[in-house]
Amino acid sequence: MADTTTDQALSDTLAIAALLAQLLPAGVELYQKIQQNNQNAGLVPVETLLEDAIGLGTTIEQAADAEIAANEPKDGTAPQAPAQTS
Amino acid sequence: MKLFRILAVPLLALSLAGCARNAAAPPPTAAQATAIGVDDFAASARTAQQVEIGLFQQGLIDAPTHVAIQKGFKKCGQDIQALGTAINTGASSATISAKIQAITADLNVDITTGVLGVRDPASQQKLQALVSGLGATAAVFAKTYGGQ
Numbered sequence: 001m002a003d004t005t006t007d008q009a010l011s012d013t014l015a016i017a018a019l020l021a022q023l024l025p026a027g028v029e030l031y032q033k034i035q036q037n038n039q040n041a042g043l044v045p046v047e048t049l050l051e052d053a054i055g056l057g058t059t060i061e062q063a064a065d066a067e068i069a070a071n072e073p074k075d076g077t078a079p080q081a082p083a084q085t086s
Numbered sequence: 087m088k089l090f091r092i093l094a095v096p097l098l099a100l101s102l103a104g105c106a107r108n109a110a111a112p113p114p115t116a117a118q119a120t121a122i123g124v125d126d127f128a129a130s131a132r133t134a135q136q137v138e139i140g141l142f143q144q145g146l147i148d149a150p151t152h153v154a155i156q157k158g159f160k161k162c163g164q165d166i167q168a169l170g171t172a173i174n175t176g177a178s179s180a181t182i183s184a185k186i187q188a189i190t191a192d193l194n195v196d197i198t199t200g201v202l203g204v205r206d207p208a209s210q211q212k213l214q215a216l217v218s219g220l221g222a223t224a225a226v227f228a229k230t231y232g233g234q
Contacts, residue, residue, distance in 0.1 A: 009119055009230045013126045016219045016226075020133070023215050026140075030133045037122045041114035049121035050170040056128035057166030060135055064160035067139060071149045071156075 010038045116230060121173065123227025127189075128166045130223050134197075134216035135159045141209045151203040155213075158196030165189040186228045193220055 017034040020027030037049075114122065138159070142152040169185040198217055204210040 007113075009226045010114070010122060013123060013223050013226050016222050017126070017130070020130075020216065020219050024137060024212060026133050026137050030129055033129050034126045037126060040111055041118060041122055042112040044118070044122075046117050046121040047174055049118070049125045050174045053121070053125040053128040054167050054170040054174075056125075056132050057163045057170065060128070060132055060163030060166065061160050062163075063135060063139070064156040064163060067142075067156040068153055068160070071142075072153045 010041060014038055120227055120231045123223065123230050124166070124170060124173070127220065127223045127227060128170075130216075130220050131159065131162050131166065134213070134220060137216060138213060141204075141206075141212070146206040146209040147204050151200060151205075154203060155197060155200035158192065158200050161192045161196055162189065165192055182231065186224070186231060190221070190224050190228070193217070193224060 014031075014034050017027065017031040021031035037044075135156075138147070138152070138155055141147050142149075147155075165185065165188050169182070169189060172182050172185050197220075201210060201213045201217055204213060
């Protein structure tokens with residue numbers, strides 16, 4: 001792959017993150033991480049980058065499990081509102 | 087796409103300013119560019135998940151919709167782990183391509199469909215922007231990997 005294509009791909013990702021940073025406060029931290037990845041492109045080993053990605057994937061899965069366990073009806077039915085007392 | 091066009095000019099300046107590479111860094115190889123793309127995607131997915139959880143905690147998303155979206159994020163997290171492991175362990179090109187396709191498919195089916203169930207318009211718009219960003223980021227690393 002030509003370097004220009006690689007650079008374009010990295011710039012595209014950064015532009016997407018920049019858009020999100022303008023839309024959401026949470027996007028600012030994301031933009032900074034992606035910017036750092038781009039600035040250090042060529043310095044960080046592939047294995048290190050992928051291990052970071054795998055760690056994030058694990059975090060996402062665990063957080064999703066916690067949210068599902070806390071909010072999914074245990075018997076497959078919608079949660080019932082508490083019975084009203086007169 | 088309209089949103090992307092509106093912000094195109096300030097974004098161009100911002101992205102060009104942010105692209106300055108560390109002077110000591112050699113140009114990234116295609117493999118490094120792919121790995122950066124996967125890492126960027128994972129960070130983006132985590133951010134999107136945190137935003138969705140925050141909206142749910144504010145009462146802007148109902149529980150069944152929240153659970154449906156989180157099931158999509160669970161698959162997404164598993165897909166990221168599978169792709170990262172496949173590349174790191176030297177899996178075949180066909181295997182890696184299949185895992186990239188799985189990420190795109192799960193994103194499109196599970197998370198996108200779940201977000202459509204969000205009734206609060208502002209929350210739905212925020213999540214759609216994040217999911218669009220995720221799809222675009224996945225397309226970038228799919229293209230980068232395909233060019234190796």
